[in-house]
Amino acid sequence: MTGPQRAAVILLVLGDEHGRQLWKELDDDEIRIVTRAMAELGTVDSDDVEKLMVDFVGSLSAAGAVTGSLDRTISLLEKILPSDQVALLMEEIRGPAGRNMWQKLGNIDAAVLANFLKNEYPQTIAVILSKIRADHAANVLRNLPNELSVEVVGRMLRLESVQKETLDHIENTLRTEFVSTLTQTRRRDPHEMMADIFNGFDRQTELRFLSALDASNAESAERIRALMFTFEDLIQLDPAGLQTLMRQVDKDTLTRALKGASETMRNFFFGAMSQRAAKIMQDDMEGLGPLRLKEVDEAQSRLAQLTKDLAERGEIVLSKGNSEDELVY
Template sequence: MSLMAPIAEPPELKRFSGPQRAAALMLALGKDHGAPIWEQLSVDEIKELSSTIAQLGRIPSAVVEHLLVQFSGEVSSMASLHGSFESTERLLSGVVPEDRLKEIMEEIRGPSGRTMWDKLSNVSEAVLASYLKNEYPQTVAVILSKLRADHAARVLAELPRDLSVDVIQRMLRMDPVQKDVLIQIEQTLKSEFMSNLSRAQRRDPHEAMAEVFNAMDRSTEEAMLTELDHRSPEAAERIRSLMFTFEDLGTLLPAAIGVIVKQADKRQIALALKGAPDELKQLFFGTMTERSAKLMRDDMSAMGPVRARDCEDAQNVLVRLAKQLADAGEIMLVDPRSEDAMII
């Protein structure tokens, strides 16, 4: 019988689950033919597949033959292969349990790297610092001690100064970390940080484009949106609804403005308020002490005339800071376009 000849599905096949079929196929392929596949698996996947192989027991020859014919037939019938997240998910579906499939897909959609520490070294220092600043300093010290020195340095620079100095001191006197502690930290990073990061990377493209428009100067933003109104009015309206502008900060509670003032560079605040409406200026001044507000007004007066573009750039910096603080759960941004909706 030719290897490619179709054969009927043996009745014994029904008692083998998806993972067991994959394990049986890898066992049949053997060391030499299966090696390229094993090399592509993660440590956890190797453990899972190996465990299934070890518990397979006897496999009827008819089942083995069917799996090999099915495998070779599917490969030979393909004109070409296209690897993607979607094709990977389809491939693993039915081979691994649904909850494990979800975990694998969230992991591979995240930053690249064989280990958790490799993956963290490929995460933006600003994103990683935003997460770490809410952790215990000792935990932050352990995590940074496992990263590349250059990346750890950039993350430290992004952390609040008091926290970064505390972390450095802990790193200097840190004893060797027990294996079970490292495993617990890795599991927490995987379940909380990496899974949230991978979900964020699959967000609505209109949200990403709204951030792009937020970073544009006002004239370019309006020109682009006006043109988009003609070509794709639904997309333009969706982007407008997702954008959060400097003027929208005027809808925030004074407590939220106070957090922004505390975190922001004072010169950036002065430059941003230089071109702001009086109501928004008063909102910002109202969160400061009388002395700080006077100093801020003096700084604004001492600037003299400034370019509108410079004011807009400073305002965009404050908007991005507000969004970072909202993402970290430190403030809540109220969407002025809806009485109920929140941008968090």
């Protein structure tokens, strides 16, 4: 099992009464990762659960008493990570909003963030953009007024170390005036929400609902179709993205997904394999024998969901036929 899957099993066993305090200790991203693993876990045999819990308790018992402190954390990290990475982590932890503040900014749409920042001082914008992911900073700059964006780039080039008091003030301002307000007021597009739900349908159920919508609300049906990310959309992956996906997906899921795929999709995946690997995959597909459509749909849905997860983590880029039309999940 992966780490999130092991954590999901432990939290399920603990239940709400004993696990509540653990849930409170997780940040938003950790909760999202664990809940996704929990939702996709399926049935875990009692023997596996028992072994996992024994291992978990045994690892805690073997460690004895543990005391955490900032100094001890730094000492431990310096033995594992590069010194510059440790310094950056500690700088963020010491801030009032901590690491989560900059993660939250990284999850906010670039156009929305740029619209807020355009009224700030160029120096403030420069500090903020220097603290978020480079790709996200690039998208924010692209959405700022041209003259302002050029000024911000110049400030970033001349940016020196920022005093802790200044950084604290910026973080507090962002948290109180922007992030918290955005969290309270932002309403998700219902078509986007329904597209996510439709992605979880098997093919027959999806067609049934879309056909009904075509008859009653054709405009909404088209918007949902445009927002859905399906197995067939994988053909838009670039070679690097496809290789990343194939390294992450388990062989059985890929075999079942390709078993019911079109010739175009099969050739797309086979083209990313060596001749020998493609031949083995074809033999495995034949060895499966007849599959129910539901099994194929489930495998293809898992592949599409894995792709979206990789895109969320920034490991691949998704687009639908247009290099500038990036899909953000």
